[in-house]
Amino acid sequence: MLKIGSHVSFSEKGLLRAANEAVTYGSSTFMIYTGAPQNTRRKPIESLYINEGKQVMLEAGIGEIVVHAPYIVNLGSYKDDTYRLAVDFLQEEIRRTNQIGVRNIVLHPGAFTEKDAEYGIARIAEGLTEVLEGTKETDVNIALETMAGKGTEIGRTFEELAAIIDKVPGNDRLTICMDTCHIHDAGYDVVNDFDGVLRKFDDIIGLERLAVVHVNDSKNPQGAAKDRHAPVGSGWIGFEAISRVVGHESLKDKPFVLETPWIGKTEATERPMYEAEIALLRGDAEERFGGEFLTDVERLHHFFEKEDIQPRLFVLNTWELLKSDAKAKKADPREPLERLYDMVIENRMFTGDYSEEAINQRLTAMLAGKDYLAKL
Ligand code: FE
Numbered sequence: 001m002l003k004i005g006s007h008v009s010f011s012e013k014g015l016l017r018a019a020n021e022a023v024t025y026g027s028s029t030f031m032i033y034t035g036a037p038q039n040t041r042r043k044p045i046e047s048l049y050i051n052e053g054k055q056v057m058l059e060a061g062i063g064e065i066v067v068h069a070p071y072i073v074n075l076g077s078y079k080d081d082t083y084r085l086a087v088d089f090l091q092e093e094i095r096r097t098n099q100i101g102v103r104n105i106v107l108h109p110g111a112f113t114e115k116d117a118e119y120g121i122a123r124i125a126e127g128l129t130e131v132l133e134g135t136k137e138t139d140v141n142i143a144l145e146t147m148a149g150k151g152t153e154i155g156r157t158f159e160e161l162a163a164i165i166d167k168v169p170g171n172d173r174l175t176i177c178m179d180t181c182h183i184h185d186a187g188y189d190v191v192n193d194f195d196g197v198l199r200k201f202d203d204i205i206g207l208e209r210l211a212v213v214h215v216n217d218s219k220n221p222q223g224a225a226k227d228r229h230a231p232v233g234s235g236w237i238g239f240e241a242i243s244r245v246v247g248h249e250s251l252k253d254k255p256f257v258l259e260t261p262w263i264g265k266t267e268a269t270e271r272p273m274y275e276a277e278i279a280l281l282r283g284d285a286e287e288r289f290g291g292e293f294l295t296d297v298e299r300l301h302h303f304f305e306k307e308d309i310q311p312r313l314f315v316l317n318t319w320e321l322l323k324s325d326a327k328a329k330k331a332d333p334r335e336p337l338e339r340l341y342d343m344v345i346e347n348r349m350f351t352g353d354y355s356e357e358a359i360n361q362r363l364t365a366m367l368a369g370k371d372y373l374a375k376l
């Protein structure tokens with residue numbers, strides 16, 4: 001069975017809360033931060049509802065899940081206190097991950113700040129060696145994440161990740177988390193040649209190291225080195241390419257984790273589009289949302305056709321405009337999905353009392369394309 005899910009909250013009731021949230025999206029896997037990703041304060045393991053959460057997972061058929069290390073720790077830092085904090089905290093985090101029963105903890109390798117990439121790679125390898133050495137009693141793997149290459153972050157090429165792995169003596173507990181937005185932003189051609197990307201990955205790192213896939217669209221074109229996630233279908237990568245990633249034979253049985261944002265007006269009250277994204281990528285949107293859902297999506301297709309708007313082109317052209325025309329962006333900063341949403345509202349497409357989420361779910365399905373709809 002396809003393992004697909006999203007990042008979910010681990011606050012309050014820990015694993016119980018996370019598992020329950022994942023179930024509402026129809027997930028078969030999920031990812032958690034064991035506390036706030038921007039700090040290192042953590043609750044004692046006894047207060048994380050581990051057994052209760054596992055019960056919910058069992059009932060929902062959720063097996064493998066993933067932990068993400070906080071992104072403030074920096075193993076690449078030349079500053080001794082920053083580096084030390086990263087090493088110590090990661091060891092604790094790995095023990096916590098082990099206690100939760102999770103196999104892979106995703107880590108942003110680090111940033112070289114005022115030094116250079118070579119320094120960063122050596123420093124990260126040194127840190128990882130120490131972290132692995134100190135957590136030998138666990139069988140938790142550290143999944144180094146492929147990065148977009150913003151700022152001075154390390155891990156923007158497969159070569160950099162391979163160089164780190166090579167420098168760590170006992171490296172069998174080092175795996176990789178491949179993030180579609182990040183590799184696209186780093187310059188890899190996810191859209192037209194994902195086979196080639198995987199071949200490269202296999203040559204340089206080895207596919208056997210690949211443990212987790214982060215599934216995100218991107219708000220920026222290939223090679224932009226930006227790292228801004230978009231909902232599946234409303235970014236530069238597009239639904240079709242992402243669906244090829246999720247269905248790729250070489251990635252069979254890997255956990256696919258969405259980290260896509262909510263785009264909309266009612267920010268605080270709505271959820272990300274995970275439920276729709278998961279159902280669309282798995283191909284069970286009709287079962288999940290009912291027959292009317294697809295009728296609605298067809299109506300959207302008709303409507304935009306009548307308006308002479310080709311949804312995929314509209315998305316790409318809007319991003320292009322926002323990128324290249326500062327004046328136009330200032331006059332109208334709305335992202336593609338929000339613009340489509342506004343057209344739906346202005347034209348009173350749906351008479352029912354659909355929430356913004358319900359409309360965005362239908363738009364997301366529309367962005368999967370007409371061919372996709374025909375296949376269902
Ligand atoms: Fe990450």
Ligand code: FE
Nearest residue numbers: 145179214259
């Ligand atoms: Fe990611």
Ligand code: ZN
Nearest residue numbers: 181182227229
């Ligand atoms: Zn990212």
